[in-house]
Amino acid sequence: MTAGLQAVHDSFPLLLHGALVTVEVTAMALVLGAVAGLAGGLARVSPLAPLRGLAAAYVSVIRGTPFIVQLFFVYYAFPQLGIRVPPMVAAVCCLAVYSGAYQTEIVRGAIQSIERGQIEAARSLGLSRAQSMRYVVLPQAFLRMLPPLGNEFVALTKNSALVSLVTVQELLLSAQLIISATFQNFSVYLTIGIMYYVMTSIVSTGTQLLERRLKVYV
Amino acid sequence: MTDQHGATPMIEVRALRKSFGEHEVLKGVDLAVARGEVVAIIGPSGSGKSTLLRCMNLLEQPSSGEVWFEGTQINLPGVDVNRVRMRMGMVFQLFNLFPHLTVLDNVTLAQTKVLRTGRDEAQERARALLAKVGLAAKEQAYPNSLSGGQKQRVAIARALAMRPAVMLFDEPTSALDPEMVQEVLATMDELVREGMTMVVVTHEMGFARRAADRIVFVDEGSIVAQAPPERFFGAPASARVRQFLEKIPT
Ligand SMILES: Nc1ncnc2c1ncn2[C@@H]1O[C@H](COP(=O)(O)OP(=O)(O)O)[C@@H](O)[C@H]1O
Ligand SMILES: [Mg+2]
Numbered sequence: 001m002t003a004g005l006q007a008v009h010d011s012f013p014l015l016l017h018g019a020l021v022t023v024e025v026t027a028m029a030l031v032l033g034a035v036a037g038l039a040g041g042l043a044r045v046s047p048l049a050p051l052r053g054l055a056a057a058y059v060s061v062i063r064g065t066p067f068i069v070q071l072f073f074v075y076y077a078f079p080q081l082g083i084r085v086p087p088m089v090a091a092v093c094c095l096a097v098y099s100g101a102y103q104t105e106i107v108r109g110a111i112q113s114i115e116r117g118q119i120e121a122a123r124s125l126g127l128s129r130a131q132s133m134r135y136v137v138l139p140q141a142f143l144r145m146l147p148p149l150g151n152e153f154v155a156l157t158k159n160s161a162l163v164s165l166v167t168v169q170e171l172l173l174s175a176q177l178i179i180s181a182t183f184q185n186f187s188v189y190l191t192i193g194i195m196y197y198v199m200t201s202i203v204s205t206g207t208q209l210l211e212r213r214l215k216v217y218v
Numbered sequence: 219m220t221d222q223h224g225a226t227p228m229i230e231v232r233a234l235r236k237s238f239g240e241h242e243v244l245k246g247v248d249l250a251v252a253r254g255e256v257v258a259i260i261g262p263s264g265s266g267k268s269t270l271l272r273c274m275n276l277l278e279q280p281s282s283g284e285v286w287f288e289g290t291q292i293n294l295p296g297v298d299v300n301r302v303r304m305r306m307g308m309v310f311q312l313f314n315l316f317p318h319l320t321v322l323d324n325v326t327l328a329q330t331k332v333l334r335t336g337r338d339e340a341q342e343r344a345r346a347l348l349a350k351v352g353l354a355a356k357e358q359a360y361p362n363s364l365s366g367g368q369k370q371r372v373a374i375a376r377a378l379a380m381r382p383a384v385m386l387f388d389e390p391t392s393a394l395d396p397e398m399v400q401e402v403l404a405t406m407d408e409l410v411r412e413g414m415t416m417v418v419v420t421h422e423m424g425f426a427r428r429a430a431d432r433i434v435f436v437d438e439g440s441i442v443a444q445a446p447p448e449r450f451f452g453a454p455a456s457a458r459v460r461q462f463l464e465k466i467p468t
Binding site: 006063115118120123124136140143218 | 272298304306307310312315360362377
């Protein structure tokens with residue numbers, strides 16, 4: 001047990017660095033995934049059928065295949081086509097595309113949950129479809145998106161551990177490197193488990209606080 | 219087309235038909251509303267009153283027939299419906315206020331985004347209208363903190379903010395508790411006094427009798443009777459109208 005504590009203590013800077021990489025990867029994927037989710041969600045409710053179809057296909061394919069296969073496809077299969085993707089880029093992009101598919105459905109669901117009367121009132125005042133979306137539907141939809149988005153951000157944080165498999169030295173891979181030198185499985189995995197838990201707690205508390213702040217009108 | 223005074227009607231529908239799938243809801247309606255006229259549309263539930271009203275500002279697209287506004291046919295491809303709609307105010311049964319905006323912002327939103335009025339000017343107009351409907355003190359409140367009657371008065375102010383040429387009301391008091399009906403009707407009475415052109419779907423026969431220039435009775439997707447209130451209520455044209463009026467408290 002003391003050897004385990006010693007190992008964690010000695011390698012803590014390395015673990016912290018790994019945690020930082022996890023935060024970086026997650027944050028970038030979160031922002032890009034949110035952009036994809038908003039675009040996808042708007043496409044899903046678009047009056048243009050091809051756009052709706054495209055977004056539906058995106059969601060269907062991404063949700064219907066394992067993330068790890070998507071990641072390996074980009075990292076290992078693209079080079080066969082002459083496209084070499086750096087590990088960090090593959091990691092962030094794959095996580096963003098994956099999370100974006102789930103966020104697309106969250107955005108679509110929230111938009112569709114806003115009463116028809118809201119759009120009708122906006123349109124009856126002369127607002128265009130886009131203006132009604134921008135000023136009336138989306139602000140209300142955003143509040144309804146927050147709880148499921150919070151869950152999705154937590155899932156994204158946890159999924160980020162999988163990018164260790166394409167050599168991104170985030171928290172899990174850092175831990176494995178330390179273990180291979182110290183053999184302290186128990187202490188090191190326990191430590192990063194706690195670190196992941198702290199990160200996901202911050203994410204879910206953050207979205208809950210945001211929700212409470214925005215909820216003034218309910 | 220012209221009305222009896224030779225002027226262009228404010229709104230006119232001709233041979234208007236509307237189907238939802240197989241279900242034909244409007245079966246060829248002709249109706250012209252003159253400038254300054256107040257028309258009350260009454261009739262049983264499900265007869266197509268809302269659909270008729272919603273075809274006037276193209277919230278529903280007619281299946282066939284024509285809708286004219288201020289001398290222009292508006293249900294044609296290429297017509298900018300947003301420009302048409304900003305000149306027609308609409309008040310809904312369930313208010314449809316924007317819950318995420320304060321009362322003041324509800325009344326300024328379309329002014330700033332559609333009319334491109336400056337913020338200060340829009341707020342000034344909004345405050346004047348809120349004062350007019352008796353809600354000056356509520357400008358910073360959110361809609362969910364208001365009573366039904368207050369909500370509907372804000373909705374009227376919101377529509378008036380666009381300086382509409384006509385106001386369409388779809389059962390504006392039907393969702394209200396009885397004690398709140400009068401405050402909304404009083405606001406509408408004031409609009410009538412100011413000469414606003416109004417089309418009002420309503421079950422408030424007292425209001426229809428005192429405020430309307432003409433009562434239009436819709437049944438099963440057709441206009442089956444229309445007359446000035448004295449004649450409409452005094453000597454109902456048909457057994458169907460009499461039967462309907464008997465069931466409605468006046
Ligand atoms: N969007 C819609 N889709 C399908 N049916 C509808 C729709 N709107 C109205 N209807 C039907 O059209 C008929 C007339 O409705 P409505 O115009 O609302 O009547 P009223 O306002 O006189 O009560 C009803 O049978 C209603 O169910
Ligand atoms: Mg109705």
